[in-house]
Amino acid sequence: MRVLLILGLLALCNASWWSGSKAVDDDDEPFDDEAQDYYRILEVSPEATGAEIKRAYRRLSLKNHPDKGGDEDLFQQISQAYEVLSDPNKRRVYDLDGVDGLEELAKRDAQGQAGFHDPFSDMFGGFFSGGGRRRSDKAPDLEIPLFVSLNDLYSGKTFTLTAFKQKRCKRCRGTGARTKKDFQDCPDCQGQGVIVRMVQLGPGMYQQLHEPCGRCGGKGKIAARKCPKCGGARVVPGVDTYEVVVERGVPEGHRISIPYAGDESPERAAGAVTYVIHTMPHPTMRRDGQDLHMEYVISLRESLLGFTKTVEHLDGHEIVLDRTGKVTKSGLVVRYPGEGMPLKDVPSEAGDLVVKFRVEFPEKLTEEQIKGLEGVL
Known part of the structure; x- marks a missing residue:
């Protein structure tokens, strides 16, 4: 009887601990909404090519079409995901800043603002908004030689190229934090990113110095708990696939640029990857x-x-x-x-x-x- 009582108490404690742990997890607010994970909706990897995305869309849209008894909400999600991932510009914005970046891009289009949306500037205004450390500069552009045969330069060709690169962590959106609640103001600088200290220059003479906060690295934010995907590094190794169109007759040294295709960083926009055409020798x-x-x-x-x-x-x-x-x-x-x-x-x-x-x-x-x-x- 005593053994049964002890086992019952242990079971009750375990149940209480589990429910408490579950409650904590329920309070977590991940940066990415799974309902808006377009790659998951289309059942493709983030490194999928345009052709793979198109095949997945055709398969899933036929399978889930409302006229064939499919779920209408799921069909709309599939169509929305394909609309974004099939457009190179929208896909880059989505990869860099998620649905928030797409909403900002839509606002710019509605206001008639031309040009490529820079999601990094929006991110700095939100996540890293303290101490005037907002940076809108971008990383240096990367030049890569592309050796093309004379035959392909004569006829034109589309090359599918793979680039291994550093990518901003999508799960934490480059913050290094496990959840939104874990992304907090730095207690040392109160979210300002700078430490103010007084230096005595002489009797009755003082100078106020502003120095980057050593704890948060001048960002004004720290991660109370680290992101499980990037371990707090804010970036992860990744790979991108690009389709580079070499038109008929392009000259030697012709440059083909893909904006925001270089290494990504939480602090600044990725630079462009520029392919420079070089003609391979022909036998005759x-x-x-x-x-x-x-x-x-x-x-x-x-x-x-x-x-x-x-x-x-x-x-x-x-x-x-x-x-x-x-x-x-x-x-x-x-x-x-x-x-x-x-x-x-x-x-x-x-x-x-x-x-x-x-x-x-x-x-x-x-x-x-x-x-x-x-x-x-």
């Missing part, structure tokens, strides 16, 4: 501005008697080199208009293909060949 052709140059080797017989040859262009179509009945000297240059590189801004126009012929002479001639040539020359 060389680019010079909008013209293409190539050397074509012919035999002595072809040089004297003429010939008709075809060469394969960069996109596979054939160019006819017709020298029928003509003598072709070594070093002769012939231009083929419109067969060069297309103009970037006017794809219907192109430069020239410049062909330089080179005669390959035989190492030696037979007696019969020598007599034959003597008879005709």
Whole structure:
């Protein structure tokens, strides 16, 4: 009987402890609302490509369409998630500042404010609002060489590129705190981010000095409990996938920039990632501005008697080199208009293909060949 009584008391204590713990967890206010986690709604990872997001949307919208007995609210969530994640600009804003950033972007659009929304400036105004430490500068831009074949520059191509980078923690929105309640004013500086102290310069002379708070690093905020995802670091390693469109005929050194695609930081906006086009060597052709140059080797017989040859262009179509009945000297240059590189801004126009012929002479001639040539020359 005594054993049963003890077990009953232990069970009661455990139940009381569990309910108390649960109550504390219920009071937690996470920074991200799961109901608005668009990646979770579409059942894709945050690193999903545009094609993967599109496939997921098609599958889920068909499965949950109200006309087929699906839940109308869920269908609307799926449509809303796809609207955001399929738009590169909206997706970047959502990744950086969640639904709050999208709402701010909508306000800017309604007010007719053009340009890319900088979610970091809004975040500083809210989370890091003490002591005049609001920073609207951005990280340096990152330049990455993109080596492209001459064939792809001629025809144009879309590259899917993966970049490993530092990303602001989405769970805590770059605060390092477990919940909103854990993101508190620093007790040392009372949320100001600076410590004010008086320094005596001489008898009756004092100077007031403002120094960054050592405890909060000048942010004015501290995390009472650390975010379980980033451990208070406020950033996590991540990966992004970008689609970089190389248009037909872009010149050497052409720059393609993706705004806010660099390393992310809680204190400042991410810089742009700029891809710089570099042309890879081609085995037979060389680019010079909008013209293409190539050397074509012919035999002595072809040089004297003429010939008709075809060469394969960069996109596979054939160019006819017709020298029928003509003598072709070594070093002769012939231009083929419109067969060069297309103009970037006017794809219907192109430069020239410049062909330089080179005669390959035989190492030696037979007696019969020598007599034959003597008879005709």
